[in-house]
Amino acid sequence: MxxxxxxxxxxxxxxxxxxxxxxxxxxxxxxLLLMDGSYxxxxxSFERSKHFAAKxxxxxxxxxxxxxxxxxxxxSKPEVEFGLETYSTREETKEAIKKIFFRQVWPLHKGxxxxxxxxxxxxxxxxxxxxxQDVLKVIVILTxxxxxxxxxxxxxxxxxxxxxxxxxxxxxxxxxxxASLASVPSEMHVFxxxxxxxxxxxxxxxxxxxxxxxxxxxxxxxxxxxxxNLMFLVDGSWNMGLEGFLQxxxxxxxxxxxITTSSAxxxxxxxxxxxxxxxxxxxxxxxxxxxxxxxxDGISFNGGKTFTGKALQYVAENGFSEVSRMNVPHVLVVxxxxxxxxxxxxxxxxxxxxxxxxxxxxxxxxxxxxxxxAGDAQLAFAYNEPQExxxxxxxxxxxxxxxxxxxxxxxxxxxxxxxxxxxQVGRQNFRQIKGFVRNIVSHFDIDKDLTQVAMVIYxxxxxxxxxxxSFDSEGKIKRAISSGPFLDGSVHTGKALKYIQEDxxxxxxxxxxxxxxxxxxxxxxxxxxxxVPNAEELRHSGITVIALGMADxxxxxxxxxxxxxxxxxxxxxxxxxxxxxxxxxxxxxxxKLHLSCF
Numbered sequence: 001m002x003x004x005x006x007x008x009x010x011x012x013x014x015x016x017x018x019x020x021x022x023x024x025x026x027x028x029x030x031x032l033l034l035m036d037g038s039y040x041x042x043x044x045s046f047e048r049s050k051h052f053a054a055k056x057x058x059x060x061x062x063x064x065x066x067x068x069x070x071x072x073x074x075x076s077k078p079e080v081e082f083g084l085e086t087y088s089t090r091e092e093t094k095e096a097i098k099k100i101f102f103r104q105v106w107p108l109h110k111g112x113x114x115x116x117x118x119x120x121x122x123x124x125x126x127x128x129x130x131x132x133q134d135v136l137k138v139i140v141i142l143t144x145x146x147x148x149x150x151x152x153x154x155x156x157x158x159x160x161x162x163x164x165x166x167x168x169x170x171x172x173x174x175x176x177x178x179a180s181l182a183s184v185p186s187e188m189h190v191f192x193x194x195x196x197x198x199x200x201x202x203x204x205x206x207x208x209x210x211x212x213x214x215x216x217x218x219x220x221x222x223x224x225x226x227x228x229n230l231m232f233l234v235d236g237s238w239n240m241g242l243e244g245f246l247q248x249x250x251x252x253x254x255x256x257x258x259i260t261t262s263s264a265x266x267x268x269x270x271x272x273x274x275x276x277x278x279x280x281x282x283x284x285x286x287x288x289x290x291x292x293x294x295x296x297d298g299i300s301f302n303g304g305k306t307f308t309g310k311a312l313q314y315v316a317e318n319g320f321s322e323v324s325r326m327n328v329p330h331v332l333v334v335x336x337x338x339x340x341x342x343x344x345x346x347x348x349x350x351x352x353x354x355x356x357x358x359x360x361x362x363x364x365x366x367x368x369x370x371x372x373x374a375g376d377a378q379l380a381f382a383y384n385e386p387q388e389x390x391x392x393x394x395x396x397x398x399x400x401x402x403x404x405x406x407x408x409x410x411x412x413x414x415x416x417x418x419x420x421x422x423x424q425v426g427r428q429n430f431r432q433i434k435g436f437v438r439n440i441v442s443h444f445d446i447d448k449d450l451t452q453v454a455m456v457i458y459x460x461x462x463x464x465x466x467x468x469x470s471f472d473s474e475g476k477i478k479r480a481i482s483s484g485p486f487l488d489g490s491v492h493t494g495k496a497l498k499y500i501q502e503d504x505x506x507x508x509x510x511x512x513x514x515x516x517x518x519x520x521x522x523x524x525x526x527x528x529x530x531x532v533p534n535a536e537e538l539r540h541s542g543i544t545v546i547a548l549g550m551a552d553x554x555x556x557x558x559x560x561x562x563x564x565x566x567x568x569x570x571x572x573x574x575x576x577x578x579x580x581x582x583x584x585x586x587x588x589x590x591x592k593l594h595l596s597c598f
Contacts, residue, residue, distance in 0.1 A: 028135040030084050030128050031060070031069050036143035036170065037103045038075040038114040045171040046102040049142040052168060054094045056140070056203065062090040069093050070129055073103055074119035085130030114143060116181065117151035120158055137163040140203070141181055145173040151181065159183060166203055168192065175386045187254045192391055228329045228400060229267045229283060230259075231319045235362075236272040237306040239338035245272075245301045248335045251361075251389060253293055255333075258397045268292060269319055273311035274304030283321050308340035308373065312347035316354045330356045331400050334373050337363045344372050359399055361389070378442050412515045413451045414468055415444065415588065416504055418496050420523035420549075421487040422459035429574045430486045433522055436577040438478045440520075443585045446474045452512070453477050454504050458496035459489035464503070469510025493527035493561065497534035501541070518544045518588050521561050531560045539563050546587050548580065 033056075035049050053071070060067040070084040081100050087093040120139075128137055139158065159165060167182040169192045182189035191203065234248045252270070259266060269283035280299045286292035312334070320330045332351060351358050352375060360373040361381045370380035381396065383389040417437050421430050437455070444451040452468040466480045500519055505511045519538060538545050547561035551570030558568045567587055569580055 028065065028132070029060075029067050029138055030131040030135055031056075031067065031138045031140060032084070032123065032128055032131075033069065033071045034078075034116070034119050034123070034139060034141045034143075035071060035073045035081075035100070036075070036114060036116075036141075037073040038144070040114060041144045041171060043102045045144060049168075049170050050097055050100060052142065052170075053097045057090050057094050057097070060090070062088070062093050064088045068130065068132070070131075071097065071100065072119060072123065073100065074115065074122075075103070076113045076115050076118065078119040078122040079103065080126075080129055083130035084128055084132075113148040114145065115149040116141060116143060116147035117149040117154050120151060120154035124154060124158060124161075137161075138166070139163055140166045140168060142168045142170055143173065143178075143181075144169070144171040146177040147181075155181060165189065166191070187250050187390075188257065190390075227266070228331050229269075229320055230400065231269040231271065231283060231315060231330075231332050233271045233273060233277075233311055233315050233319070233332060233334045235274070235306060235308070235336035235338055236278075236302040236304070237274040237338050238303050239306050240274075240336065242301045244337050247386060247389075248361075249296055249299065251335070251393075252333075253296055254390065255393055255396055256289065256292070258393055259401060270296060270299065271311070271315055271319060272299065272302055273307070273314075274302055275307060276304070277311045277314040278302065279315075279319065283319065306336070306338040306340050307342050308334070308336055308338075308369070309342040309344045309347040312344060312351055312358075312373065316347070316351045316356060320354075320356065330354075332356050332358045333361065333396075333400075334358060335361045336369075336373075337366070339366055340369060344369060348373050348375055359396065361392070361396075376442070378439060412449065412512065413444070413588075414505070414511055414515050414517040415451060415453050416468070416500055416517070416519045417453070417455045418462075418493075418500060418519060418521045418523075419455065419457050419484070420459070420491060420493070420521075421457040421484070422491045422524075423488045424491055425524045427486045429524070432574045432577060434481050434484055436581070437522070438481050439578070439581055440584060441474060441477050441481070443581075446472065446477060448472050452510060454510070455481060455484065456496060456500055456504055457484050457487060458492065458499075459487040460492055462492075462496040462499035463487070464509075467504065467509040468512075490528045491523065491526070492529045493521065493523055493557075494529040494531045494534050497521070497531065497538060497545075497561075501534065501538050501543075505543070516544070517542070518546065520546045520548065520584065520588070523547070523549045523557075523561075526557055531557065535561050535563065544588075546584065548584060 033053055035046070035053070037046060041049075057069065060069070062069060064085075068084040070086070071081040072078050073081055082096050087096055123139070131137065155165065165181065165183045166189050167178040169178050169190070175186075175190065178190045179186035232252050234245065234252070236245055240248075256268065267284035268281070268286070269279065270281040271277055271279045281292070281295050286295060312332075315332060319332065348358065357379075358374050359379050359381070360370040361383075362370050364382040364384050367380070367382045370382055371377045374380040379399065381392045383392065417440075419430075419433055419437065425433070441453060444453070446453065448469070453466075454468040454470070455465040456462050457465055465484045466477070471477045471480065497519075503509060505517060505519075507513065511517065535545060544567065545562050546567045546569070547558040548569040548571060549558050551572050555568075555570055558570060559565060562568045569583055569587065571577055571580055
């Protein structure tokens with residue numbers, strides 16, 4: 001077996017989200033945020049802008065001698081919220097951003113329009129309020145779309161003056177509108193605030209690659225280690241079209257920029273296919289990424305019919321050449337927007353037999369085909385608009401790079417899910433929770449010597465759905481989760497925790513002595529019994545307890561279960577559960593890493 005393959009099939013838990021990375025840009029930079037406060041953006045989207053701004057502060061070394069941040073809110077009339085010299089620490093800056101209120105002006109004719117040109121002119125006239133001479137000037141425009149005045153001339157003047165401009169889309173802006181505002185290349189200066197981590201990380205990436213942030217403190221090893229053989233297989237058929245092909249090439253470069261900031265141990269290849277397959281760039285042909293990006297730019301669109309199955313078969317046999325390292329994962333990223341003229345099922349199976357991890361990217365109307373190519377819906381990335389596509393960069397990087405540090409998946413774990421199936425949750429929401437748990441299981445290497453999983457559902461009484469030693473495969477566990485019945489009734493979380501301690505985590509039910517244990521409680525509403533004694537008993541036994549549930553109704557109850565905010569995940573709606581998948585996996589593995597420090 002390819003030694004890198006266990007890494008591929010393991011968990012994502014070595015990957016830490018951007019919000020906890022200890023990465024800082026310590027160069028001297030003045031950053032001015034221009035926040036759209038127009039009528040069209042609305043209070044909700046304005047709050048998202050503030051959230052993005054706060055996230056940005058987390059990766060910058062805010063200090064009077066290094067990074068300074070100022071904020072201007074604009075509609076038809078720009079106003080300085082605070083100058084660059086006002087706050088000297090990250091905490092002060094974030095608190096000030098939090099306190100900014102939406103200066104809503106209702107009718108457009110009274111000043112509520114989106115006038116980016118006016119805001120840039122104001123900034124140019126007033127200067128960077130509190131800024132310094134001879135340091136890099138960065139403007140970050142957070143807006144919902146096209147300027148209602150002429151912004152071309154002032155933006156050109158700002159860029160020609162040496163200012164770097166980022167455009168961050170809030171709400172539903174078009175890519176072209178944002179690209180017209182930002183510095184070039186647009187794929188490095190245009191982002192979407194809906195994807196906080198992707199946007200902040202992209203901004204950070206661009207700054208570091210511009211050699212501005214020369215003094216960078218790297219993050220944890222889990223994010224630094226991206227040692228893979230990576231092949232891109234891009235649809236070059238008539239159905240894909242020239243525009244789609246160019247968009248795919250731009251996306252490949254964007255993804256590589258994200259990956260290459262954290263690793264120099266990456267071998268990359270690029271193939272184009274239609275009727276036939278052409279390996280445009282051999283695996284590891286370029287050792288420097290500037291040369292690689294120029295080579296990608298130089299690849300011409302071929303055209304032809306779409307034979308994805310044939311292409312998969314060919315690349316599985318020929319794409320990962322003798323140059324490829326056999327002791328690291330082989331990853332194939334397939335980018336296609338076309339229905340294949342041949343079957344992809346057998347070819348996809350062949351790639352798996354060759355121990356190649358396949359990720360698929362394409363339009364949503366071929367979602368089933370993407371799932372078949374990847375072999376797992378979790379490895380298929382579908383989109384409708386370019387902004388959705390660029391929002392998937394961070395998750396793709398995690399899939400590609402997140403399997404190289406063995407801190408979690410190569411160690412043994414007994415993992416128990418305690419799922420609230422009471423009337424407070426409701427039947428439909430219970431189905432969503434089960435789907436969420438199935439997705440979490442996909443991140444672990446199910447094996448009697450590695451990760452064992454059990455699941456308890458509860459309302460008035462707890463009920464074992466399956467024990468730790470019941471199943472030794474991911475598929476069996478997922479089928480058992482799907483069969484779990486909705487119980488109705490009231491919530492007795494304390495009783496469920498006691499049951500898990502005495503029954504589920506007993507040696508008779510498959511628990512292994514000396515193996516770390518994690519209990520994940522997913523619940524809604526206040527428990528009818530006392531949670532604290534049984535939760536404390538679990539934690540005092542060395543068991544990590546993670547609580548995930550509704551933020552608005554039971555934040556205190558979640559904290560009582562977990563005992564630490566570090567292991568609490570508050571979620572605002574059941575529809576949002578899918579956004580917390582990586583967060584939960586990370587916390588499960590944090591619990592293991594924390595234990596290993598004793």
